[in-house]
Amino acid sequence: MARKDRMSGNEAVSYAIRQINPDVMPAFPITPSTEIPQMVSTYIANGQMDTEFIPVESEHSSMSATIGAEAAGARSLTATSSAGLALMWEELLLAASNRMPCALALVNRTLSGPLNINCDHSDGMGARDTGWIQIYAENNQEAYDNFIQAYPIAEDPRVHLPIMICQDGFITSHAVENIELLEDKEVKEFVGEYHPEEFLLNPGKPIAVGPYAVSNYVMEARRNQLEALERSKEVILEVADKFRQLSGRGFGLFEEYKTEDADYIMVIIGSAAGTAKEAVDQLREKGKKVGVLKLRVFRPFPAEEIANAIRHAKAVAIMDRTESYNTHGGPLGSEIEAGLYRAKATVMAVNYIYGLGGRDFTVDHAASVFAELESAVENETEVKQYQYIGLRE
Amino acid sequence: MRTDVSNLNEQTPHQNLTEGLMYFGAGSTKQFNTGEWRTNTPVFLADKCKQCLLCAPVCPDSSIPVVNAKRLDFDYEHCKGCGICVEVCPFDAIVMKEGK
């Protein structure tokens, strides 16, 4: 039986962690994810879960310890934000290449500089090529739901890869909203117990993890890792289907909101997707054919699926909440445009950068993006293909 | 997933390699003559040895075999010539010589 409650995104993820009751959580605090280890350690102190919490001296150590615990045979996770994720960089790649199905609760915050504590996706997007599965949430409910699906995806024998469950710092992590929670028993059954086939602390069945590989092995190892990430797509969908049966809440690789007949589609990730949907409803009332594609799974990147979902539009706006400094677009813009090209789709695409360092993104902003697309198509005018929203100039 | 890793080699297709290049088994160094990396060599002087056995546990490569509570001569297949045993021996029963 679902229980209606209200809580912040950080509370929701901590609640999911309590229900999952993993074996080991090493963590180091950093705004705005600090509340997660804080709340989990409170649950542990109150005897509501028996996870081994390891207070470490840095995020480099928290990810190292997460990998070590996972290799030893323990279901492990950590939480972080921003510079914390950056400090984990080396270990993120090791977690993935050593095929460790550990989890990370990422509360998205911008990377310095300028120094800022607010939301954008530069931390998560910066780690986009580390080999982790990355799933983004629109609100506290999705952060909770995604976290409960994390281990069944990561631990699937077809996958065995680490998984990052992301939500927007402060915007959802610190916002109290309504939520539907599953019962502890339902979550425990859904996630199941962790019985790895091979692990370090396995008497009589010794293994070595993370060995040196001479050049003749490296490409083959990387290829295997890539294929596991490709396979995770079907596993993500299978787990989502099981989760829908349990909760009534369905998920795909992305959500298509009124895109089917839409002339203008906005592709967006995270909390701003809700704001964009509100703009869609307001514009639909005025007869505008607009829609939103909210990307949930950024890694593995569903390039072909996205291309097929938006190729019928007259124009699409691709929204990036980070600058990638490649000087021709954000990560989402670059990858979707590459996907459209490979799918031989010639839809006009404009890449917008928005919401950096916590800059607000409003219904009016979303509406103005749709208006710009429409005006460009109707009047056959040129639009700057790569631009900033709300920039003072 | 567990496979006989002795069948894997530099010609193995990627599909047949282990996940994350995980290695199954233990003590596999025994199969390799790592002693060939040695540049200096410890020499065991049996007549000076009192069998105190201080040397065997400090050897990083387990290259001092102990049988029936007595150390035997070095396992030169694996000894890398680090010289730690020479330092701990109280009776000068081990000396280093240059070269293999």
Next chain:
Amino acid sequence: MSKDLEIRWHGRGGQGAKTAALLLADVAFSTGAHVQGFPEYGPERMGAPITAYNRISRKPIRVHSNIYDPDLVMVVDETLLESVNVTAGLKPDGAIVINTPKSVEEVRPLLQGYEGNVYTIDARKISVDALGKYFPNSPMLAAAVAVSGVMDQKDFIEQMRGSYKHKFAKKPEVIDGNMRALTLTLDAIAPALSGKKPLCAE
């Protein structure tokens, strides 16, 4: 309640404006409403101006932006009237509640020509009378409930007894004082509200 409600809180770091917004989300949730309560974070400094927000609706809330044209503005610290344009975007048929010992006539000139409903509440006096200390958030929370009409006042009092029991589990001695602060506020603001339609009534 029937109409959607958007509230903006102005306070200073450490005064509890964020807590008040989260408590309001809490009590509104108890009526079956969809709620949002969130702070706008800057550098965390005691005394720096901070803003917090509430959305309360009968429908699920999807918008995740700040609030630019609120129905209700709550000013927890009157010194902000000099430095922050607290009535910015405030709807003409909305309301503003200011924590001050002054009268409405005295503060209205500071409100950039705002012509809608203005209420004042002396949260300092109420808090000191009820609690012996100055914690403005309980009085301001009660004032927000009274002006917005987001829920029945009796239900509110009932709910808050439960919330405080939970919140102050380790210092139960402050529960009664906070409850007194709520009822004193509801009584103090009642005359100004008489004959007026609550903000969220259709």
